[in-house]
Amino acid sequence: MFVTLPSQGLSQRPWVFPALVLVLVLILRRLVLSYSYRRKAHSNGCCPPPSSPDPTGRLGLFQIRKIIQAKKQRRLPNVFSSVFDDAGQGVHTIAHHVLGKKSYWTRDPENVKTILSANFSDWQLPAARVTAFNQCWGGGIFGADGHQWKHSRALLRPAFGRSQIQDIELIENHFLSLVKRIPENEVFDLTDLFPMFTMDIVTDMLFGETTGCLDPSKAEEGQKFASFFNYIMQRMSMRLSAPLLAMLPDFKLKRAVKFVYEFADYFIDGALKRRAGGRNVIDHESHPGKRKHCFLDEIATDGESAEALRGEMLSTMVAGRDTTASLLGILWWHLPRRPDILSRIREEVASLGGSPPDAKAMKDLKYLEKAVNEVLRLYPINPINSRTARVDTILPRGGGEDGMSPIFIAKGETVVFSSLAMHRRRDIFGEDAGILNPDRWDTKRPSTWEYIPFGGGPRLCLGQQLALLEVAYTTARLVQTFPSIEPIGGDVFVGQFAMALTSGDGCKVRLSRA
Numbered sequence: 216m217f218v219t220l221p222s223q224g225l226s227q228r229p230w231v232f233p234a235l236v237l238v239l240v241l242i243l244r245r246l247v248l249s250y251s252y253r254r255k256a257h258s259n260g261c262c263p264p265p266s267s268p269d270p271t272g273r274l275g276l277f278q279i280r281k282i283i284q285a286k287k288q289r290r291l292p293n294v295f296s297s298v299f300d301d302a303g304q305g306v307h308t309i310a311h312h313v314l315g316k317k318s319y320w321t322r323d324p325e326n327v328k329t330i331l332s333a334n335f336s337d338w339q340l341p342a343a344r345v346t347a348f349n350q351c352w353g354g355g356i357f358g359a360d361g362h363q364w365k366h367s368r369a370l371l372r373p374a375f376g377r378s379q380i381q382d383i384e385l386i387e388n389h390f391l392s393l394v395k396r397i398p399e400n401e402v403f404d405l406t407d408l409f410p411m412f413t414m415d416i417v418t419d420m421l422f423g424e425t426t427g428c429l430d431p432s433k434a435e436e437g438q439k440f441a442s443f444f445n446y447i448m449q450r451m452s453m454r455l456s457a458p459l460l461a462m463l464p465d466f467k468l469k470r471a472v473k474f475v476y477e478f479a480d481y482f483i484d485g486a487l488k489r490r491a492g493g494r495n496v497i498d499h500e501s502h503p504g505k506r507k508h509c510f511l512d513e514i515a516t517d518g519e520s521a522e523a524l525r526g527e528m529l530s531t532m533v534a535g536r537d538t539t540a541s542l543l544g545i546l547w548w549h550l551p552r553r554p555d556i557l558s559r560i561r562e563e564v565a566s567l568g569g570s571p572p573d574a575k576a577m578k579d580l581k582y583l584e585k586a587v588n589e590v591l592r593l594y595p596i597n598p599i600n601s602r603t604a605r606v607d608t609i610l611p612r613g614g615g616e617d618g619m620s621p622i623f624i625a626k627g628e629t630v631v632f633s634s635l636a637m638h639r640r641r642d643i644f645g646e647d648a649g650i651l652n653p654d655r656w657d658t659k660r661p662s663t664w665e666y667i668p669f670g671g672g673p674r675l676c677l678g679q680q681l682a683l684l685e686v687a688y689t690t691a692r693l694v695q696t697f698p699s700i701e702p703i704g705g706d707v708f709v710g711q712f713a714m715a716l717t718s719g720d721g722c723k724v725r726l727s728r729a
């Protein structure tokens with residue numbers, strides 16, 4: 216009988232031996248790493264946090280089902296809180312397993328402070344965010360990290376230091392276009408108009424020229440731009456939740472990206488020419504009526520390439536358009552259903568005697584300010600965010616039986632932090648934390664890290680003041696213009712989440728000037 220000796224088998228399959236060595240090396244590496252992690256964790260007094268309960272253990276199939284069900288039932292944002300509550304009372308940081316991959320979730324202000332500020336340099340953006348931003352928008356601050364981010368931030372920051380007077384003038388112009396598009400005494404959805412409104416504002420501010428989505432004479436062009444922009448946003452959101460999708464060809468995405476790039480490039484080209492000609496403001500003679508200072512002219516400094524400028528402009532546009540539109544949509548879904556809040560805003564706005572508020576008057580609209588802050592507390596537009604550890608590092612709290620021990624986080628592990636879950640903590644905001652109550656801000660002074668609708672630390676939102684002004688000003692003007700505001704539809708708010716938190720049922724209303 217012919218017998219194959221092992222050595223003969225190996226010589227026929229030369230790859231077997233190297234493969235065995237590779238597997239062995241990987242196992243050894245894993246063992247050495249585990250040992251080193253255990254030692255580092257032990258020497259820093261770290262303990263693991265509780266895990267989200269799942270009968271399938273590290274597979275996390277129960278968790279995946281829960282998320283799919285919540286998405287179907289249109290209550291995904293609730294999961295951001297329940298994931299902690301399910302792990303036990305008073306649990307604010309957990310380990311979360313999905314298909315064998317571990318991440319951490321936290322709603323503890325101390326941990327958020329550590330990630331966003333105290334140990335900022337230990338953390339980086341998750342790779343999926345960087346890739347998605349680069350592929351969809353050609354880079355820019357929102358998807359940049361390390362030195363590249365520092366450069367982007369230094370470039371953009373001064374452009375945000377514009378005067379409120381300038382901003383109000385610009386918002387008022389677009390508000391007048393918004394009002395023209397509102398059909399009086401008819402049921403319509405405000406969330407159809409808000410993204411057009413914020414798109415027109417942000418393009419005007421950034422490029423010195425608006426897409427004109429609200430302007431009927433430019434509507435076709437503006438709509439085309441908006442629909443391509445929306446498509447890119449939608450594909451980016453899918454890529455963020457399923458990064459492997461990025462490997463599939465997507466010709467429509469390519470077309471959309473090309474169109475949006477060409478739009479930006481047209482203005483960038485102009486700005487670079489103005490810069491080369493020694494002028495950094497728009498020529499009023501050849502562009503009558505256009506703004507004097509737009510972002511683009513401020514950031515088109517010597518040495519910035521057209522591609523880099525495009526990335527920054529589009530990135531800022533992404534950061535500023537949907538967020539502000541979503542906040543307006545959620546606020547306006549609630550106002551007509553909360554006559555107690557709406558009537559107090561009306562009273563306050565009535566003190567303006569019908570005139571549009573100027574920068575000083577805006578500062579005096581204190582109740583309106585509280586109402587906006589309160590909506591951002593209960594419905595933060597970015598309800599979850601995450602960072603990946605750049606190096607082995609530590610979170611100060613959440614480990615052990617009492618949740619007070621530090622947690623060891625290995626290089627490459629991701630921590631998701633949820634502003635929504637933190638803003639709804641009863642131990643921070645009181646027993647009525649689940650209720651919209653603007654008056655809580657009379658007594659509640661949350662610490663910087665307990666209230667983070669605009670993030671925090673070195674990457675704090677650059678458009679915070681602008682967004683708050685845009686939302687409060689628009690609300691004051693709408694209230695002034697329409698004495699009658701009738702809500703249409705159910706009374707239970709449904710939050711929807713893709714790239715931002717939005718009102719799942721839109722915001723149908725009937726407005727009247729009488």
Ligand code: HEM
Nearest residue numbers: 531534535538539542596597668669670674676677678682
């Ligand atoms: C209600 C409206 C808005 C909300 C809730 C919001 C929220 C945020 C949050 C949470 C971050 C931090 C992201 C992170 O740390 O990963 C951020 C960053 C940023 N936001 Fe906003 N934002 C809003 C409006 C705006 C507007 C209107 C603009 C500009 C037109 C803007 C520009 C930016 C930029 C450029 C960054 C990146 C900052 C950096 O990475 O250094 N945002 N925003």
